[in-house]
Amino acid sequence: MKKRLHKWRLIALLGIVGLVLSGCGEPFLSALKPAGDVAQSQYDLLILSTLIMVLVIIVVIILFVVVLLRFRRKKGDETIPKQIEGSHKLEIIWTVIPILLLIVLAVPTVVTTFDLADTKAMDKKDKDGKTKDALVVNVRANLYWWEFEYPDLGVITSQDLVVPTDQKVYFNLTASDVKHSFWIPAAGGKMDTNTEGVNKFYLEFDSKKAEDSNNLFYGKCAELCGPSHALMDFKVVPKSKSDFEAWAKDMKATKEPVVEGDVAKQGEAVFNKSCIGCHAVTPNDSRPEAARQAPNLSTFGERQKIAGVLDHTEENVKNWIKDPEKYKPGNTMTGTYGELSDSDINALAAYLLELKVEEK
């Protein structure tokens, strides 16, 4: 018996140690630190279901421990216990009580399911065909990068999703190659980006919670999509309504990139020779989806990360251009632009880091 108690203590201990070590995860990434109404309602369901389930577990464990303590066979004990067929009373109890517990969970589940699927605001258009009073973002998932199009603003960006806080942000989700899944754990659950059809849902970003996480949330691809699935991260930059509007204005105003300095100018030449076939450098990219084969780089200098995963340094830009396969195996950029000399790469990096839209 000692051994068994020891086991349970050990397991409990390990669980607690694990929790203490990690807290509830990082505020910019954890579903346990909800940073918006959607995540909060899902978190509430999580807590409700956990409480119900812990109740069930406690009952089972108590009965279980009593059985293990009371009914062990002594050595040489040859008595035959009474053969009991069953008990209707008990069986009804453990049929009815779980049903009641499940109803307690099922009702909020159904209500929340419908609440979170309510995207009617996306359909209300004004006479120009723009969405009336909702912000809509078209998310297009591609092999290891994300495109974010703001159809009502007419701008496109990639990898860093900029959203206003304290209002519902609606998403149209689709994928251009294989199925991916769009997930910002801190802001709410995921939804798949399918290769056919468009999925719609909304999220909300709370301004106070955004501050707690330094105005940055992590987004992930949650559906296996190939070798670099693990590296298909994106970042979410929440901004207050006024900051967001300023950002949108800057985006709309950027017609073509303006760079200064000889190295950057030289980089621009390299870029126009080797990269521009796939990458656009202005937020106003009017080409159709199929032509937009690579991330829009107009905000590259302001990005949080290089290629979604590397720290935002000039060194990493160069490394990435030199050998993208090393950092994102299976990406679609490798081998599309020939060999570049070191000086070309230096120039290119200088140019790319100059690409900014926000006025500083």
Add this chain to the structure above:
Amino acid sequence: MSTYANKKGFGATIWDYLTTVDHKKIAILYLISGGLFFVIGGLEAMFIRIQLAIPNNDFVSAGFYNEILTMHGTTMIFLAAMPLVFAVMNAVVPLQIGARDVAFPFLNSLGFWLFFFGGVFLNLSWFLGGAPDAGWTSYASLSLHSAGHGIDFYVLGLQLSGFGTLMAGINFLVTIINMRTPGMTYMRMPLFTWSTFVVSALILFAFPPLTVGLVLMMFDRMFGANFFDVAAGGNTIIWEHLFWIFGHPEVYILILPAFGIFSEIFATFSRKRLFGYSSMVFATVLIGFLGFMVWAHHMFTTGLGPIANAIFAVATMAIAVPTGIKIFNWIFTMWGGSVKFTVPMLYAVAFIPTFTMGGVTGIMLASAPADYQYHDSYFVVAHFHYVIVGGVVLGLLAGINFYWPKMFGTMLSEKLGQITFWTFLIGFHLTFFIQHFLGLMGMPRRVFTFLDNQGFNAGNMISTVGAFLMAFGVLVMVINIIITSVKNEKVGNDPWGDGRTLEWAIASPPPFYNFKQLPLVRGLDPYWVEKMEGKKEMTPAEPLGDIHMPNSSILPVTIALGLFVAAFGALYHMDDKSWTLPIIIVGLLITFGSMLIRSVKDDHGFHIHKEELMDDKDKGGKA
């Protein structure tokens, strides 16, 4: 009459197993090959855990990792858990219902060889250009995108072994319906037989959708069809539906036999009849039925809309009710009993809290809006390992320990068994408990690595340590099997001393014809009924007479082998190689030729005559 020879050479033994149609030997074949694939799948799991021990690890490459994770899942489900379940079913069910064999011994053998060749085919992909890499679910857009032949190995290998499974399912259904011994009514059948019965029905209805899904995938990849090609009007969600219409019942196909095994073990080692037998039967049937109504809970985030999500959420929650009934019935079987902690019983006891954990996280997952957070995160990984390992694998380990003496006539070491039990159980909780939190903290599943500074480091390290503990437990189990096989100390009919059902009334291992005279069943737990009346053996239901036995045959091997050969041709056919067509033709000729021989050559079996049976007295097998 192959089994009559006492001492045989190595070649003769191999030939004996290749041609056998005896359910007990087929059980051993399933056990050996399932065990082998279990070890392979376990090694793949260790690769996964080593790679994820620390952030940014480069123990394996990204592409290779995806192959490993795909093969780990596929191998464990189709090539380890399924055959091990079939091993126990084959070894036990005919004995439990007092049958001479299964209804279709030939098909039983064919089913095994199809599974075996399918499994070998799938694993050969490692050496022939790379394994499948789209996950065991092989979602259509990714699997069509996947280069190389990995996915083709997946499609053809699973198709082959799927046919085998379907045959086994039909076989057990007919066996249980038609071949029960006199007095063995449905409501006297042991719970393991009941769960086999329900599981076989699930197989019958769940595998055809998988077959269709695999056919569509095969047509798309090999013959240019457009089922999943969106540009040509195709739709990848069809694959998701077909896969999960199969995939969810599959989970119950695996877990119900484990429930059955545990029911036998709880009753046996508590010396008490199963509490609430009829409600247990009812719960088993209900779980099987509901298992078909809930597949879309795997697709909550696919975008089916709130109505579908709400319906499937509530339907999924409903499954908790019959499962709960079972848990409480098991506890109350022990309540008031005389509980002896043998190794099988340890597994059974540990199963209750472990599986309850897996069950309750299942309910959490059923809550659709919350599932948007859990889905495809490590929370799901933790959940299904709690159910599959905490339920199915513990069940199989318990069953193998429990029935080892019946299958091989010798007991596994209790001491080593306890070491395996403790290390495996502690290692298991260590590995998977923390993964619930990793998932909630934002770690998606199927990632080949994770970046630093995301709060995932400690949890992953703990998980990897646990995995090594589990591996150690399995290693000790292998040693245990080797040692006891070498020692080979023979045991009697009822080595645990508390056997209740018919299989314990017969010699260990039983003679090839099983019961010399079919036993008469006079109640639930028939052997216990006789024991309580002071009898040592069952009352026969018939006078001693000739026993009709089926002939051995090599044809199952050749039929399966032909398909195996043809599958290679089909696989490389899309590369426009000239040699593939002859290979396909040769393979199909072998298969259809064998089938033709089978149908044209009359097979009436043979009879063991009364006189021989009387001489056979001291070999046991008394009814």
Add this chain to the structure above:
Amino acid sequence: MQTDEKFTDATWPAAPEKATLEGKNKYLGFWLFLGGETVLFASLFATYLALKDKVPNGEAALAKDLFELPLTFVATMLLLTSSLTSVYAVYHMKNNHFKQMQAWFVITIALGFGFLGLEIYEFNHYVHEYHHTFTSSAFGSAFYTLVGFHGGHVAFGLMWFISLMVRNARRGLNLYNAPKFYIASLYWHFIDVVWVFIFTVVYLMGMVG
């Protein structure tokens, strides 16, 4: 019971297909197999309905362009009649009339071949007249897979009947082969039922649009 024992009309059992344990097992096992087949075809039907008229561009043929009632009506009649003739064959099998049984099975096979011929003509027609092929669209893939699976079943059923009849041509009926004839005809009925659904779901509903 000796399974190859010779019977007279008097000793021939009323249900020869279920007179032995092997026969009983086959009978039940085959019914269960048909249960699985039902799910198989249900999956194919679902796939077909999901992909019906799903084509890449405006030029591809749709269901309402393709199907013509007269042809499929004749095919349906052939198959339905063959189901009836196989009932006669089994009737004679149950009465130990080997010759008559063989004769009715011959008619069944002939009708089956007629059906198969029409189907081949039909497919050929679609491919050449409408460029509606297996690879031209998702609709094409789904159509040929569903109808083709059924056609494959018909072809397999015909081979089955033929090999049974050739094998037993000279030894007549006994309790060993009676279940075989019986389940072969059971299979034939199943194919027939599936066709009724194909006729309704694919052709009739297809023509309505």
